[in-house]
Amino acid sequence: MNDLSDPSNARHELTDAVSTSVAVLAPRGRDAAVARQLLEREGLRAIEVSSLEGLAALVDDQIGAALVTEEALAGSGSGSDSLKRALLAQPPWSDIPFIVLANGSVSNRSVAATQRMDDLGNAVLLSRPLHAEALVRSVRSALKARQRQHEARARMEELQLREQQLYESEAKFQAIANSVDQMIWSTLPDGFHDYYNKRWYEFTGVPEGSTDGEAWNGMFHPDDQERAWKIWRHSLRTGEPYEIEYRLKHRSGRYRWVLGRALPVRDPGGKILRWYGSCTDIHEIKIAGEQRQLMLAEMNHRVKNSLAMVHAMVSQTLRQSASLDDARASILARLGMMSQAHDRLINSTWSEAHIRDVADTALAPHHANEGRFTICGPDLPIGSKQALALTMALHELATNAVKYGALSCENGKVLVEWSVCRIDDADHLHFVWSEGGGPAVRKPDRRGFGSRMIEQALASYFNGTADLSYDPGGLRFELTAPMDGLTR
Amino acid sequence: MDDKTEKSGSGQPRCAVLVVEDEPLIRMEAIDMIEDAGFPTYGAGNADDAIALMERHADIAILFTDVEMPGSMDGLKLAAYVRDRWPPVHIIFASGIMGIEKMDVPDGCLCFPKPYPTGRIASALNDIASSLR
Numbered sequence: 031m032n033d034l035s036d037p038s039n040a041r042h043e044l045t046d047a048v049s050t051s052v053a054v055l056a057p058r059g060r061d062a063a064v065a066r067q068l069l070e071r072e073g074l075r076a077i078e079v080s081s082l083e084g085l086a087a088l089v090d091d092q093i094g095a096a097l098v099t100e101e102a103l104a105g106s107g108s109g110s111d112s113l114k115r116a117l118l119a120q121p122p123w124s125d126i127p128f129i130v131l132a133n134g135s136v137s138n139r140s141v142a143a144t145q146r147m148d149d150l151g152n153a154v155l156l157s158r159p160l161h162a163e164a165l166v167r168s169v170r171s172a173l174k175a176r177q178r179q180h181e182a183r184a185r186m187e188e189l190q191l192r193e194q195q196l197y198e199s200e201a202k203f204q205a206i207a208n209s210v211d212q213m214i215w216s217t218l219p220d221g222f223h224d225y226y227n228k229r230w231y232e233f234t235g236v237p238e239g240s241t242d243g244e245a246w247n248g249m250f251h252p253d254d255q256e257r258a259w260k261i262w263r264h265s266l267r268t269g270e271p272y273e274i275e276y277r278l279k280h281r282s283g284r285y286r287w288v289l290g291r292a293l294p295v296r297d298p299g300g301k302i303l304r305w306y307g308s309c310t311d312i313h314e315i316k317i318a319g320e321q322r323q324l325m326l327a328e329m330n331h332r333v334k335n336s337l338a339m340v341h342a343m344v345s346q347t348l349r350q351s352a353s354l355d356d357a358r359a360s361i362l363a364r365l366g367m368m369s370q371a372h373d374r375l376i377n378s379t380w381s382e383a384h385i386r387d388v389a390d391t392a393l394a395p396h397h398a399n400e401g402r403f404t405i406c407g408p409d410l411p412i413g414s415k416q417a418l419a420l421t422m423a424l425h426e427l428a429t430n431a432v433k434y435g436a437l438s439c440e441n442g443k444v445l446v447e448w449s450v451c452r453i454d455d456a457d458h459l460h461f462v463w464s465e466g467g468g469p470a471v472r473k474p475d476r477r478g479f480g481s482r483m484i485e486q487a488l489a490s491y492f493n494g495t496a497d498l499s500y501d502p503g504g505l506r507f508e509l510t511a512p513m514d515g516l517t518r
Numbered sequence: 519m520d521d522k523t524e525k526s527g528s529g530q531p532r533c534a535v536l537v538v539e540d541e542p543l544i545r546m547e548a549i550d551m552i553e554d555a556g557f558p559t560y561g562a563g564n565a566d567d568a569i570a571l572m573e574r575h576a577d578i579a580i581l582f583t584d585v586e587m588p589g590s591m592d593g594l595k596l597a598a599y600v601r602d603r604w605p606p607v608h609i610i611f612a613s614g615i616m617g618i619e620k621m622d623v624p625d626g627c628l629c630f631p632k633p634y635p636t637g638r639i640a641s642a643l644n645d646i647a648s649s650l651r
Contacts (some may be wrong), residue, residue, distance in 0.1 A: 073571075214560060331586070334614030334632060335541060341633035342547030350549065415541070490542035490563065 049180065049517070051075040052169055052254045053088045053096040061131065064160060065097055072166050079516070089116035089126055097165075099131045103146045103273025106132055114149055123183040127172035127291065131160070202300035213288075213309040215246075218408040219302045235281025250276035251285045258290070269294050275316070278309065287316040315444035339418075343479065350478040360479070363429065364422065367392065373422040375414050382517070383417035385410045389446055392424035402437065407448035410459065420472070420481075421489035426480035427463050427507060435505050436468035442504075443467050450513070457513045459492070465504035473500040493518060531648045534558040534575065536597065538583040539570040539612075548612070548634065555640035557647070565591035565599075572604060579606070580646055585613035585621075596607065597624060608646045610639075 052069060056062035066076040077093070078083050085096060086109070103110075120126065128150040133139075134326040147153055190507050207214050207227040223242055231238055241248075247255050254276035265272035270291040277285035292307030296357055309338055343364050349359035373381055374391045386409040393403055411421070424446075428437070436442025448461040465471075474481070481498065484507060487497035494511025523639060535557045536636055542563065549559045562568040564587060569576040572578055581600050593645035598608045605624060614632040619628055628642055 068582060330616065331614060335544075338540070338544050338547075338614060338632045338634075342543045345636075346550060349554075419542070483543070487542040487546060490545075 047075065048077070048088065048091045048093055049145075050094045050173065051077050053093045053098075055080070055082070055085050055096070055098040055102045056131065057081070057102055058099070059160075061099055061160070062466060065165065068160075068162050069169060070172075074166070082113045085109075086112035086116040086516065089113065090119070092124065093126060094176045095127045095129065095169060097129045097131070097169065099135045100143065100147075101131065103150075104143055117151060117382065118148065122187060123179055125152045125179065127167050127175050129172060130155050133432075176330070181510075194379055201315055209368075211310075214290075215307050215309075216293075217305045217307070219266075219294075219304065221262065221305065230309070233280060234278070249279045251279070255275075264296075265292065266305075269296075272305075273305065275312065286313040287310055288312060312476045324369045330444055336368070339413075342366065343368070343422075346479040348484070349483065350476065351403070353398055364425065364479075367395075367422060367425040368418065370394075371418045374421075375417060382413060385412050385420070385448065385516075388412065388417045388420050389424060390399050392421045393428055393446070395425075396432065398430045402443050404443070405446045405447075406460075410448075410450075410516060418493050419488050423484045423488040424463075426483050427505075430480060431465055431468070434469075434474075435471065436465035439468055441467045442469075453510070459494070459509070459511050459513060459516060461509040461511075463505075463507040465506070468504055470502050470507050471500045472502075492516065530557060531566065532587045533579045533650055534560060534577040535573075535580045535582050535643065536562065536571055536578045538562045538581065538587070538593065539566065540564060540584060540589075545633070550580040551634060551639065552582065552602075552643065555643050557643060564589040565593075565596040567600065568596060572600065572607075580581045580608045580610060582610045582612065585611055586616055593622070596617060597627065598619050610642065629643060 049425060052074060054069075054076075056065060057080055062078055069076045076097075077088065079088060082102070085098065088096070117126070125474050130147060130150070130153050132155045147155075153171075156164060171188055177502045182205050206231065207459050210227075210231070210255045212234055213230040214227040215223055215230060218221045220246075221353060223244070224247055226238075226241065228507040230241075236249070247259060250258050258274055261274050261366075262272055264270065270415050272290065274290045275287060276290060278288045280286045288309045289312045292308050292309065294302040295304050295306060296302055301366075344361055347364065348357050364457050370391055371388075374387060385407065386405075389405050389407075393405070396403070422428060428444075431437040431442070431444060436444050443466055445466070445483070447463070447464070448459060450457050452458070485498050488509060489511070492509060492511035493515035494509055498507045499508075525623065527624075535552050537545055537548045537552065537559055537643050539548055539561075540563050545561050545563065549561050552559050557580075558577070560578060562571055566589060568581070568583070572581075581597065583593040583596055585594075587593055590646055591599065591615070595609060598610070600607055608625070609627040610630065611621070611627060612630045612634060615621070623629060630639055630642075
């Protein structure tokens with residue numbers, strides 16, 4: 031049961047009833063009553079009206095069909111116009127069928143009467159007296175034709191809705207595809223590119239349509255083209271997802287790293303309908319990753335190298351020390367010095383230090399002897415290896431001075447001085463350590479790690495020459511190196 | 519280039535080792551280690567100096583080289599050059615690179631990590647020396 035308290039439901043019921051009913055307009059005689067009786071006996075609904083206005087109102091309400099006498103149509107005045115207007119106002123799908131009960135043969139009909147019948151559009155004539163079966167069949171046929179009109183209307187509205195939905199869906203797709211940050215593309219099942227979003231054209235700067243088909247491959251870095259083709263062909267052949275990192279030519283002319291991905295869309299039977307793909311600009315991430323890899327490799331190399339140097343220092347110290355106690359003290363002091371040199375390098379740019387810093391750092395542990403060092407020279411940049419070597423050499427010189435040289439007595443002094451001088455038309459670093467005021471110097475009979483560090487290793491790090499002289503007045507060390515040896 | 523050191527005196531045919539290492543302190547250490555094992559050594563800081571020493575000293579029977587080195591050739595290229603020009607010379611690599619002992623090196627070459635495993639290197643040198651006698 032329908033809920034009649036709901037006015038919209040009631041209204042729906044009413045129009046539904048009207049659309050399957052027959053309007054009957056037969057104002058004179060018994061025609062209306064007879065027709066209605068005949069129809070209702072056959073289960074057909076009839077609605078009697080008494081005027082053309084009444085009929086016009088039912089036309090407006092989309093009546094299923096109309097049964098009307100010729101003499102009722104002949105009535106002049108506003109009723110005739112109302113009906114004409116109602117008929118013209120029908121929607122495109124609607125053409126209400128009319129059955130006209132004729133007065134006699136066509137030859138007797140006036141021009142005006144013929145015109146009124148023509149105005150009905152979809153009308154058939156039934157002659158009187160009424161033949162029951164002819165009437166019922168005519169009405170059934172009219173209602174059936176009318177039902178087909180409703181079905182056609184429903185189908186048409188469905189198609190219009192789909193068209194609208196399709197339009198909205200396309201508009202939505204375009205809006206999404208063109209607002210995301212990625213480049214988006216699509217291909218036919220054979221890999222033929224026939225769609226790129228706006229981002230693709232913004233990124234590449236090429237004219238629209240110019241990369242359709244297989245022309246996209248030309249946008250790749252020459253070194254990546256073959257690899258990309260191979261992976262793409264593999265996906266086309268197997269239907270496996272496509273994924274690759276490659277360099278894509280940016281409109282600036284430079285290549286940028288992008289991540290390319292694509293997936294196939296299949297029909298219910300599994301057949302590939304299209305490929306949909308994207309390209310994401312990963313240039314910054316990729317470069318950062320490469321730099322991190324480089325830095326990790328460099329760090330690993332440095333750590334390994336430091337350990338190898340510690341190994342060298344420890345084993346040489348052990349080999350050349352007079353006793354284990356001596357060795358322990360030397361190793362600890364040298365390790366401390368290497369550690370400080372690394373700290374200093376980290377605080378600078380790690381690849382470059384300054385010679386003044388290096389001298390200060392190396393001699394800092396001996397600042398108890400404040401005022402006994404004179405340190406002077408231009409603040410030249412030196413490489414990390416040279417900085418470490420110079421730190422260690424100065425440490426050895428200072429340690430030796432404290433034990434045997436100028437710093438072993440109260441009045442001794444040390445001059446640490448460097449300058450740039452011309453030798454053979456090229457700039458050279460001339461670095462001097464000069465002691466004075468200490469006890470008489472004598473050449474040691476053992477050459478330990480310290481003296482090898484000072485005399486051999488340091489010069490080698492600087493690609494220069496070193497000279498250690500045991501002047502009786504004070505130990506003197508000189509390093510001479512070409513300028514490019516400071517940072518090589 | 520470091521001076522040659524003279525330690526072998528036993529009257530056997532000389533079997534000298536050329537040490538190629540760009541880090542001077544580590545080169546000093548390698549030379550000490552190899553001399554302690556009883557072999558005369560030559561030292562070079564790069565491939566060019568190493569080749570010059572090879573050309574001058576016919577007693578060099580073993581090349582002991584770092585892998586990563588600045589200059590025109592790294593250790594692998596130097597080894598390939600030496601293998602080509604002086605095929606009988608034995609080649610030993612030493613490097614701080616991760617996985618050096620599994621590295622793809624020419625046939626017959628030995629690989630050691632850094633810092634040096636002193637004992638293993640000494641016995642490898644001795645094995646080579648006895649195979650040459």
